[in-house]
Amino acid sequence: MSGFFKSSIGRKVAMALSAFFLMFFLLQHLSINILSVLNPELFNEVSHFMGTNPLVQFVLQPILIFAVVFHFVMGFVLELRNRKANGVKYAKNNGAANSTWFSRNMIWSGLTILAFIGLHFVDFWFPEMNTKFIQGDWSGTMEGVEGFRYHEELVHKFANPVRVAAYTISFIFLGLHLAHGFTSAFQSMGGTAGRKKTLQTIGKAYSIIIPAGFIFIAIYHHFNH
Amino acid sequence: MDLTLKIWRQKDASSKGQMVDYKVTEISGSMSFLEMMDVLNEQLVNAGEEPVAFDHDCREGICGMCSMYINGEAHGPDRGVTTCQLHMRMFKDGDTITIEPFRAAAFPVIRDLVVNRSAFDRIQHAGGYISVNTSGNTQDANATLISKHAADTAMDAATCIGCGACVATCKNSSAMLFVGAKVSQYALLPQGQVEAADRVKNMVAQMDLEGFGNCTNTGACEVECPKGISLDNIARMNRELMKASI
Amino acid sequence: MALDSKVPKGPIADKWTDYKNHINLVNPANKRNIDVIVVGTGLAGGSASATLAELGYNVKAFAYQDSPRRAHSIAAQGGINAAKNYQGDGDSTYRLFYDTVKGGDYRSRESNVYRLAEVSANIIDQCVAQGVPFARDYGGLLDNRSFGGVLVSRTFYAKGQTGQQLLLGAYSAMNRQIARGKIEMFNRHEMLDVVIVGGKARGIIARNLVTGEIERHSAHAVVIASGGYGNVYFLSTNAMGSNVTAGWKVHKKGAYFANPCYTQIHPTCIPRSGDYQSKLTLMSESLRNDGRIWVPKHMEDVLAIREGKKKPTELTEEQRDYYLERRYPAFGNLVPRDVASRAAKERSDAGYGVNATGEAVYLDFAASFERYGKEQAKIHNISNPSEAKIKELGQEIVKAKYGNLFQMYEKIVDENPYETPMMIYPAVHYTMGGVWVDYNLMTTIPGCYAIGEANFSDHGANRLGASALMQGLADGYFVLPYTIGDYLADDIRTGKISTETPEFDAAEKEVKERIAFLINNKGTHSVDYYHKKLGKIMWDKCGMSRNAEGLESAIEEISALRKDFWQNVNVPGTDTEYNEQLAKAGRVADFLELGELFAKDALVREESAGGHFREEHQTPEGEAKRIKDFQFVSAWEYKGEPKDAVLHKESLEYENIEVKERSYK
Ligand SMILES: Cc1cc2nc3c(=O)[nH]c(=O)nc-3n(C[C@H](O)[C@H](O)[C@H](O)COP(=O)(O)OP(=O)(O)OC[C@H]3O[C@@H](n4cnc5c(N)ncnc54)[C@H](O)[C@@H]3O)c2cc1C
Ligand code: HEM
Ligand code: SF4
Numbered sequence A: 001m002s003g004f005f006k007s008s009i010g011r012k013v014a015m016a017l018s019a020f021f022l023m024f025f026l027l028q029h030l031s032i033n034i035l036s037v038l039n040p041e042l043f044n045e046v047s048h049f050m051g052t053n054p055l056v057q058f059v060l061q062p063i064l065i066f067a068v069v070f071h072f073v074m075g076f077v078l079e080l081r082n083r084k085a086n087g088v089k090y091a092k093n094n095g096a097a098n099s100t101w102f103s104r105n106m107i108w109s110g111l112t113i114l115a116f117i118g119l120h121f122v123d124f125w126f127p128e129m130n131t132k133f134i135q136g137d138w139s140g141t142m143e144g145v146e147g148f149r150y151h152e153e154l155v156h157k158f159a160n161p162v163r164v165a166a167y168t169i170s171f172i173f174l175g176l177h178l179a180h181g182f183t184s185a186f187q188s189m190g191g192t193a194g195r196k197k198t199l200q201t202i203g204k205a206y207s208i209i210i211p212a213g214f215i216f217i218a219i220y221h222h223f224n225h
Numbered sequence B: 001m002d003l004t005l006k007i008w009r010q011k012d013a014s015s016k017g018q019m020v021d022y023k024v025t026e027i028s029g030s031m032s033f034l035e036m037m038d039v040l041n042e043q044l045v046n047a048g049e050e051p052v053a054f055d056h057d058c059r060e061g062i063c064g065m066c067s068m069y070i071n072g073e074a075h076g077p078d079r080g081v082t083t084c085q086l087h088m089r090m091f092k093d094g095d096t097i098t099i100e101p102f103r104a105a106a107f108p109v110i111r112d113l114v115v116n117r118s119a120f121d122r123i124q125h126a127g128g129y130i131s132v133n134t135s136g137n138t139q140d141a142n143a144t145l146i147s148k149h150a151a152d153t154a155m156d157a158a159t160c161i162g163c164g165a166c167v168a169t170c171k172n173s174s175a176m177l178f179v180g181a182k183v184s185q186y187a188l189l190p191q192g193q194v195e196a197a198d199r200v201k202n203m204v205a206q207m208d209l210e211g212f213g214n215c216t217n218t219g220a221c222e223v224e225c226p227k228g229i230s231l232d233n234i235a236r237m238n239r240e241l242m243k244a245s246i
Numbered sequence C: 001m002a003l004d005s006k007v008p009k010g011p012i013a014d015k016w017t018d019y020k021n022h023i024n025l026v027n028p029a030n031k032r033n034i035d036v037i038v039v040g041t042g043l044a045g046g047s048a049s050a051t052l053a054e055l056g057y058n059v060k061a062f063a064y065q066d067s068p069r070r071a072h073s074i075a076a077q078g079g080i081n082a083a084k085n086y087q088g089d090g091d092s093t094y095r096l097f098y099d100t101v102k103g104g105d106y107r108s109r110e111s112n113v114y115r116l117a118e119v120s121a122n123i124i125d126q127c128v129a130q131g132v133p134f135a136r137d138y139g140g141l142l143d144n145r146s147f148g149g150v151l152v153s154r155t156f157y158a159k160g161q162t163g164q165q166l167l168l169g170a171y172s173a174m175n176r177q178i179a180r181g182k183i184e185m186f187n188r189h190e191m192l193d194v195v196i197v198g199g200k201a202r203g204i205i206a207r208n209l210v211t212g213e214i215e216r217h218s219a220h221a222v223v224i225a226s227g228g229y230g231n232v233y234f235l236s237t238n239a240m241g242s243n244v245t246a247g248w249k250v251h252k253k254g255a256y257f258a259n260p261c262y263t264q265i266h267p268t269c270i271p272r273s274g275d276y277q278s279k280l281t282l283m284s285e286s287l288r289n290d291g292r293i294w295v296p297k298h299m300e301d302v303l304a305i306r307e308g309k310k311k312p313t314e315l316t317e318e319q320r321d322y323y324l325e326r327r328y329p330a331f332g333n334l335v336p337r338d339v340a341s342r343a344a345k346e347r348s349d350a351g352y353g354v355n356a357t358g359e360a361v362y363l364d365f366a367a368s369f370e371r372y373g374k375e376q377a378k379i380h381n382i383s384n385p386s387e388a389k390i391k392e393l394g395q396e397i398v399k400a401k402y403g404n405l406f407q408m409y410e411k412i413v414d415e416n417p418y419e420t421p422m423m424i425y426p427a428v429h430y431t432m433g434g435v436w437v438d439y440n441l442m443t444t445i446p447g448c449y450a451i452g453e454a455n456f457s458d459h460g461a462n463r464l465g466a467s468a469l470m471q472g473l474a475d476g477y478f479v480l481p482y483t484i485g486d487y488l489a490d491d492i493r494t495g496k497i498s499t500e501t502p503e504f505d506a507a508e509k510e511v512k513e514r515i516a517f518l519i520n521n522k523g524t525h526s527v528d529y530y531h532k533k534l535g536k537i538m539w540d541k542c543g544m545s546r547n548a549e550g551l552e553s554a555i556e557e558i559s560a561l562r563k564d565f566w567q568n569v570n571v572p573g574t575d576t577e578y579n580e581q582l583a584k585a586g587r588v589a590d591f592l593e594l595g596e597l598f599a600k601d602a603l604v605r606e607e608s609a610g611g612h613f614r615e616e617h618q619t620p621e622g623e624a625k626r627i628k629d630f631q632f633v634s635a636w637e638y639k640g641e642p643k644d645a646v647l648h649k650e651s652l653e654y655e656n657i658e659v660k661e662r663s664y665k
């Protein structure tokens, strides 16, 4: 079994497993965030629940962090090996003749996402951690804000147009990453279904809806407040 | 038609190579690509120069010997063909054609366009067989029924000619399509079941040892494969390896 | 030396079993001390290497390609025969034996052919056990098709890739032994001479085609499995590297060369398109199961078609001449190859060829589209299907059977064979002649064996379709492993053969000198220049039909061309590098000798038999006329120049088959 994850195929399976988790997380994340547009009250409720529930905080959150780190570290490992496997570069290589740009550039779309994740941590996660663990404030409230603070904070962040632009670009790259990644993960897991019509359609839909959803939220708050 | 050729020349494995320009004239559209190369070589020999070395043998798309990267694609721009089956009618008068060897760290250049694909053989040594002695004392060929579907799918996988276009095309120089096809052929047949687990483990281990890259599922191999080997074979191999490891 | 075919006594059906019961065996412990060299890894060499290694011998196998899997056996499309009688259509060992002897125009050795038929069924069992994906029917049983010259369906196939699948089977068996260290594989190596020590074959001299190094390899026996020599014609369906070198070298060291003039010209190949042509492509004979061969009946239609004023599809049934069906109503389009080829040549010579070169006839599938289409319509309960629907349904069936061949045709010719009939013309395909061997498959050099297409084979003067694969695997899997053991039983105490002996020195020196000469000559003409010239002489004068005058002048011309070659050939580069021109030069040099012997053999054989058609010897209807006095194998002994070769005759007795006029009418 340990041999399995050392093999090229095993690593891809691990890659796909971590990606499945991330894709599930994104779906969940978007479902909550979209509430900030539809129903700020409910958004605050759910955010508070997620932010203070011990199961989420002490089990799911570490798994998520592990999955993210694992995914990109493994991405680098695979990429390095692939580079080594290549011989001399072709003088002329017509990649477009046989594959999509985003399938050939997962590392670049991945790196953009990584940069975004960095930004995201600075924006939301570090302040959250600071509030909760360093200052020990688990109330979910903030001075000058009635009820929970989450919605207010979110809206506040998207006031800055540069940030909104950065988010938008990052999510476009996430879309590209997923446009190939979604079906690819099924193929890595040994499913030929990855190339069947329905799954391809779902993959396409997913890779458009998820990033589009996040972008919409950012832009919505930017212009509505 | 008249053409300009940019061809990779490299004296031997240890020398450095470079692209060199040549001109050929009066090429007919019904020539095969290799016949065009013959014209160039005859021209070079008569001029006292060394001809361009390239691998070829059957010249009918089945031995898998020919292996050129033409204008950025393995076996050139046509689909479902090897270089020897590529015809010059795919090109136009005045075209410049770039011709390079199949590239991969696991396929070192021997000379010019000739590369060493023994890594493929070594992967087969690791398990590309069914352990049955060739004594002829096996059961009757019709004793085990095999469904037409299984036989046909195994046959489709078995059509791989071991040319290496999949590796040459892959941005990661991955050999998954080739190995997947072989693993699949046996995995689909009842005769192959007994050793299935060891076979896939050993072949994948050897594949990794040879220094081929991972599979990113770009699907480029399937497009360039002259025999239309399907990506399903890669998925099947992934499944077989998971099954064998768990 | 008198020829002794060493055929065992007794009734034909018992010979092989009796023989196996009485030969000497080598015990397993001793096999470990015995080395065998196998030159060639096609069906014959690959299967022999694997089996010998399984038995315990140490095998060294050689191939000029970069992998054993690429030997030219890979190109065989149609199928492999076996007397399984799965179809219950009356097949049997005897019938396969009978068909093969008759198909060979009564010019093969009865006992060998019977043994071949006897072991044929085992081949299929063996290959299935190895995982060869033969075609199956919906019930899960093996499917069969029929081939030319027979009245039963006994041909097993794997799409249009039977040769590849069988070779991959043998290759997989080799892989298993390579992994165990029992086979040492020398890829990209070419055998350039055999070494005789104390009258026995004890090794070879080989050239590493990558580095140019000349190597010595010793063994207790040497097996030649280097395939056929059809490339003596320059244009053939053989691979570019196919050659006679291995066979010719053993011939020069004492092995007799048998029936060089027996060549098979295959009727269904894609016609030549221009002078640059480097090889010809076969369209599998299986196409004749479903295609009908014709040319226009009237000259004006021929001309109109050539000028592009008319399309073949515009001709009505009455305007077409289905000449095979007309001349041979019993076998129709499925007459043997020699007959079909000559008939195509006859029509083309008469001016009815349908392309610009005048050398092409039609192979038409329209009737099959309709027949299969109607059948499918019934199966799918389509009432009153339109003509287009029928054609579509029929085409699907044909596509499933021959799709890859149709695609190949379209790629080469740039015409869609589903819409317009294919054009075909005969091309050199197989050589029935080769190194003479006895019942043990041993040549006249003790310890030197020849198997597969390289030997003079079991096919007499004409080979039936799907029989070469059968022979190659029979020789390698089931015959040689027994017969060679009988010989090697004497070698259990010999010990390793040293390569540091005067015999190896001498052989290596000879090889090196010849290579040095070729490299240093720096003449005026390329190797291909000579090869093409030789090919033209061969095709014009030793092709589908031959006559004394032409053969005599061929001998003169080839001899002169050979002289010219050794004076003026230009081989670029050096001998210490990858140098394809050098390898080719050596092969062409040997073809230039073989070609002359070929013509001489054809001249001496004053009869027509199978693929050898002498214009002087034909029936009033233009069929081949055999002559009883020539019921023998011509085995030639090397004496220097090909013209000095000495003829030895192995007379052929038929005790189990009545020698009849071969008729397919
Ligand atoms: C296009 C085509 C289609 C055919 N279709 C059929 C068919 O459907 N059914 C059928 O029964 N038969 C068919 N045949 C005939 C049949 O394929 C061959 O006769 C048979 O495969 C020959 O096998 P072999 O092992 O004797 O030689 P090959 O397969 O030709 O192998 C020769 C081996 O010898 C090696 N070699 C040659 N010279 C040297 C040297 N000097 N040094 C070292 N190695 C050397 C080569 O590397 C190769 O490994 C077909 C032939 C052709 C050309
Ligand atoms: C939430 C964020 C992310 C999601 C949802 C995601 C999703 C995916 C998916 C589904 C795949 C396909 C897996 C497979 O083919 O088996 C994939 C592959 C990949 N991901 Fe991500 N990814 C994310 C972040 C990242 C990051 C931050 C990187 C950083 C470098 C990255 C790099 C890669 C690479 C290189 C691959 C291709 C691996 C290969 O096939 O060789 N991804 N990703
Ligand atoms: S899978 Fe296709 S491209 Fe790869 S080696 Fe086989 S035939 Fe060539």
Ligand code: FES
Binding pocket: B055, B056, B057, B058, B059, B060, B061, B062, B063, B064, B065, B066, B082, B083, B084, B085
């Ligand atoms: S030369 Fe054999 S496949 Fe191209």
